[in-house]
Amino acid sequence: MRSRRAVGRRPATTALGLLLAAVLLLGLAVGIGLLVTRAETGTAVEEVDSGADEWFADRRTPTLDAASDTLDELGNTAVVLGVGVVAAAAGSLAVRHWRPAVVLALALGGELAIFLTTTALIDRPRPPVVHLDAELPPTSSFPSGHTAAAICLYGGIAALVLAATRAWWRWLVLAAAIVVVAVVAVARIYRGAHFPTDVMGSVAFAVPWLLVVLRLVPSAPPRGTVR
Known part of the structure; x- marks a missing residue:
């Protein structure tokens, strides 16, 4: 029934749903950014954030x-695009x-739009530690673009595989996606590019955005499963 509804949904309805979701998640991301940058000072959250x-x-x-230099490249713009x-x-x-091409294009394109808008509105300095990257992007520390991109790319690939096959190895793809996202997030913190709350802020908007895209983009008609 879910597949039939998705296939029958009009493009305008899908586009409106995606736009509404993007606006709401942008508001969520900006709200979290304002919270951690303005209400964090002198709190236990600030101590844990900087302490990490x-x-x-x-x-x-x-x-x-x-x-870490190699692993965090998995969330680099050029690698993600390729x-x-x-x-x-x-x-x-x-x-x-x-459908796979549209899902990945919308997931990554929407993530990028939310990230760029949020980072333009939230001017958060990078962590006060030595940065291992010779040159960091001229964007705010909040949120983590690498983490958000990794969620939408590798999470999107895993979701598409889960939908396309019943084979046992689909769970390995899902596990690999989770590991890659976690590794990218930790690598960004390790290299001094982001605070933990920057990473959590990315998770807060990127995961729901990916789920919305997967839900609203029409499903492929059944042709049997990939083995």
């Missing part, structure tokens, strides 16, 4: 520095339908 970055900075090693294009093409060819 200092804890990681005190435990840096050359090996971990090199590993992986997204390949995954969209491969997914659409596999199920012989345009």
Whole structure:
């Protein structure tokens, strides 16, 4: 029944639903950003937030520095774009339908729009620790763009795989997506690019946005499952 409703939904209705969700999640992201930047001063949250970055900075090693440099690239714009294009093409060819490409395009495009708007409105300085990246993006520390992009890309790929196959290995894809998102988030904190609340702010808007896209974009007609 859910698939039939999704297939029968008019494009205008879908677009309106996506726009409304994006506006609401933008409001949520901005609200969280204002809360952590204006109401955090002198609270236990501020102590934990800054303490986490200092804890990681005190435990840096050359090996971990090199590993984090590689791992956080999984959320880099160029990597996300490249992986997204390949995954969209491969997914659409596999199920012989345009849905995978549209889902990933909308998930990543909407995430980027919410992130850029939020970071423009929330001017939060980067954590007061040594930054391992030679040059950080000229955006606010809040929210974490790498984390949000990783959620929408790798989470989106996992969701599409779960919908396309009943094979046991689909759960490995989901587990891998969760691990990649977690690794990217931790790597950004380790490298001094973000506070933990920056990462949590990204989770707060990126996960619901991905779920909305998956729910509203029409499902592919059944053609059997991929094995």
